[in-house]
Amino acid sequence: MNVIELKNVKYVYKTKYQSVEAVRGISYAFEPGKVYTIMGSSGCGKTTLLSLMAGLDVPTEGSVLFEGISTADINLEQYRRERVAVIYQDFRLFPLLTVAENVMFPMELLGMKPALAKKRAAELIRKVGLTDAVLDRFPAMLSGGEQQRVAIARALGMDTKVLLADEPTGNLDSKNSEYLFSILESLAHDDGYCVIIVTHDDALGKRADEAIRIHDGMLA
């Protein structure tokens, strides 16, 4: 069964002076347990598409269906809180919260008790290949690869089945990129996540279960 399905999705950025059609009628279906990569040149609309799937906005035309229900018909805040997890190229960790607190954040957001959330955060940190030593550190004290792994751990804390990643390896070296991809791959194949990665990296595209190419807002 499809987790996310795009049906003729169009998205137009409107400014005071002009309108830009970033996504121009894309239809596609994403299944759980697979790693998808969305590739294309800069400005082709891939991040926009990812944002629509992340529930940051709804399409101008067409629909994004999550488990068969259009995102236009559901509470987007709740959708983002409970259904999808996103990781970004710039990690987006709370700079003034420790690693543990960052990872605990979505769990507590969903109502988990702090003690339990802390325990789970430690498990997730270990799951992404980090040690407990980092738990009480601030993000600024970690390397880029470590920060991105913390971001993945935080995403996993949300306990969703969809993991969206916007250029997750953009700030990482090849070794860290490789390691990160293996984590995402494992999450898809072993834990059944639907992992959708927006990337420029052809190597990642080749390793994905399905690679989607976008050109000028449409599937290539």
Add this chain to the structure above:
Amino acid sequence: MFIRNGIKSILRERGRTTLFSLLIILLTVTMILSLGVLLYSNAVMDACNEAYRSIALVEYMGSEYPNADEPDADARAAALALTDDAILSIPGVTAWTSGSTEFATAEGFSRHMGTIPYRNKSVIVVSNVSDPIQQWTKFDEYNNPIVDAGSITYYVCSLKTSVYSQKGKEGTYIDILTNELDFVPEKGKSYVLNGSFVNSSGTLKQVGCYPKNGFSVFKVESFFSTDDLPYANYSTEEDITDIFYNAAEQYRIMNNYIRVVPCRDVNDVNEFHQNEIQLVEGEMPDPEIPYSCVISNDLAYQLNLKPGDTFSMEGLNGTTEDRYNLTPNGKTQSYTVSGIAKDSSDFSGVVWVIAENADTPLFGYLIGTASLDNEEAESAVAELTALAPERVRVTLLDQGYSNSVQVFRDVKKTARNVLLVCSTGIVGILMLFAFLFVGRQHITVKIMVSMGTPSRSIAKWFLSGTLVLCGFSAILGTVFGAFLQPAVLRMIAEIATQENEGFLWYSETVLGVMKQMAFDPQIPMWPNLLVMPVVVVLAMLFCLWFLRMARQGGTHKRGKVKVHVPHGKTSSLKLGGFGFASLSIRRGGLRSLVVPMISIVLTVTVLVLGGVYQGWQKKLDDASENMPIDGMVVSLNGRQYSNLVLTVNNFRSLLLTEGVENVSVSYGYHYWLSEDEQGFSMGAYGREHRLEWIAAQPEFVALNSLSAAKEFYYTDVAITWLDGWNESALSDPDFTPLRKRSDKIAEEKIIPVVCSSVFLEDHDMVLGDTFSCFVQVEHIGNSLKEIPLNLRVIGSYIQQGGKSQIFAPLACHVPVSLLERDADPSIVDNWGRFTFQSCRFQLSSAGELDAIRQHLQEQGFSAVGKTSRNRTTLLLRDAAYLRLTENMERNISMGKIMFAAISLLIVFLGFIISWLMIYARRREFALMRGFGVKKLRVFSSFFLEQALLCLVGCLIGCIMLFWLYTDGAALPLAVTAYLFCYLLGATISILIIGRTDLMELLTIRE
């Protein structure tokens, strides 16, 4: 979780959190203190306003001032010129009570104290009249009577009864003088007589004017209101006809009058206001209740009245010439006693009543009393003075209100300014706090939004931190403020007390009684408690505002960005530090404008502020140097100048006071022209009448300057001089003092004199004419001499009412050398017992006022209201100067503080701005260093750029306002300090950035 994380986020920003906490604590403490001081000052000023009353006495400075019974036509004309409507229209005048009073009579009241106008008038019955007794008035060395000197005739008799008399001498022997009536009593007979008992002094008795047998003397005199004979034979009671009874009743009424003082508020009547008399029972009448009154104690005692009682009195009318020539007017009025005033001979038989102004002729010189609003008293007096006709003096009596509140006015103003600055500061600080802690946290907001965090939870995150930091700081500030407040208020109260102790000796601004009040008002705590919630609420509102902005700022607008492509040479490789700096300035766009603009604004601010306060300082210096201050010798209450006696020794100590100059003095002798002298008989009575007549004549006033003449105290000296003559003639030393002159023949040297226009007209004289007159001179031993003088009119003045005084050189009284500072001590000794009747002087410089006051005080001169060792009371007319300097000094001290504070702030700002300008470009710095540019060149590039920009701004600012600069180093120093601190900030900033690890710098995101 959001609250916890929000708080943690705030607390983990240790540096900023500490800084903002300290700032909020500091500002809260300052706000609470200034608010407390403001409330305290208000409370004290309100209390002062309640406790003090201000009035203005409006008096006419007539020739007979301060005689309260004088029917002066000019004073009446001046009173008419000041209409009630005109006075009441002056802002600050709350009520106007005219100086006219009324009279009434009450059954059962007899006057024993105060003015009893016809105290000696009596209607008596005498019996057993003796033969006439003749008494010679003068005897020669062999004790033989000098027949030419005349004699008196009197009769001894027994006083049988008194129909009316205050003397109470029934049953005693008395002497009767029939005066010049054709009344020759027959021996052994009884008579009813109208007349008066005589107050004969020992001297007059010695020279034989009155019988010497020790009995009381009664003069038979005509009736006041009828031409009937004032004597009649007496055998039975029926011989005392109605004429005698009527006369007796008239004397009884006139001598037992009750003075009725109508007023708007008894508290504002001069004698109560000046504490000359106080209530002993009851309370002051309510100004809203007509005919409610305060009565003197003797009245209350005699009429058996208590507060709350009512009593009636019948009105009395006097004549326009004699206020005590009273007759009943048939109008009876009921009065309610509210309070009873203390016994005093000056205020015996008086009723102060809430009533309309009296519709009676004005006697004396008090035109009226204006009740004033304390706050507007000074301006009201100024307007009243401007409105008043010539020779009318307006005296403000505020019981020391303005002195008492002045400190609190200043404190209040400062507290208000501080509160304003702190309020603005706290708003700025909270906005900056919200911007840094919320507005700049858009990444955090974005993360939370991307994770679907509800808006309320995001708000909780930020507000919780804000609440903790601001709330805690505000509470701490409130606690500290509340703790410090009593000490600060105590300090202000002490300062105020010290200020009040600095009594302005000899100043006309401290006329009248000075109340010393000890105020300790309690101020409410709740305004202090308001500060904390206001700070917290403001902080939260700003946070919400910036949170909204942060959420909106998460999405970048897409669109075409206009890119400016610089023209010309773009390579900087071959340029030195200066070249790079200039290139950076040229390409800096807006950034290059910021520093000069800020520098211009700050420089202009410093210059304007400094220029304004220096301008005030210059004005003050000018005033201190050039503003004239007069001084004069006055009586102890400072409002009168009559009957003064200034001894030569006291005058000398005043003259020798450093800073006192242009001292002018005068002394008057009664003069008369023989042609004006009416025929007096050669007898004792004739001589007595002649002496009385001379005493009523105008004066020959010897003075060294016309400014010493009382006629010119309140008007300008305007003299028409004879060609070739001027005021210097009055300083001519070449005259013999009158007391050294012969009483037989006038000296040959003619005395130049200034006469009144009325005198010249009356005597058909013009400028240049000569004439002769006599003056009466008192010799040692109180004997009187009449000195003949030859005078020449060298000037004339316009006489404003009063008598035609003649002004002559001072040498006619004492040697002019007495006025020299280094006068021969033997001359001073010889003339030491002489006196002056008026004295005026000037101070060489208003700036030395304090020093002169100090010296006068050391010399023991009395100040108005303060009796010292030397009973000569001096008054300095310094009100205008003090008012000017007070305002100026307040402005200057405020200006100085503001200038120093703003200069410091500007210097600090210069430091911060340069720091920020460099710090914001540390990535650029890192890039240059990354490319291997030498440290020195990087330093010079950045430093020179900032130096150029700042210098240009300062120069433009200085050029714009160069005309404000007068002198002194304050302004250039302030601008230089700003420039220096700006460059120092830039230097330190560059050095610190230079020491930072390059790798770390390169990781900084723009």
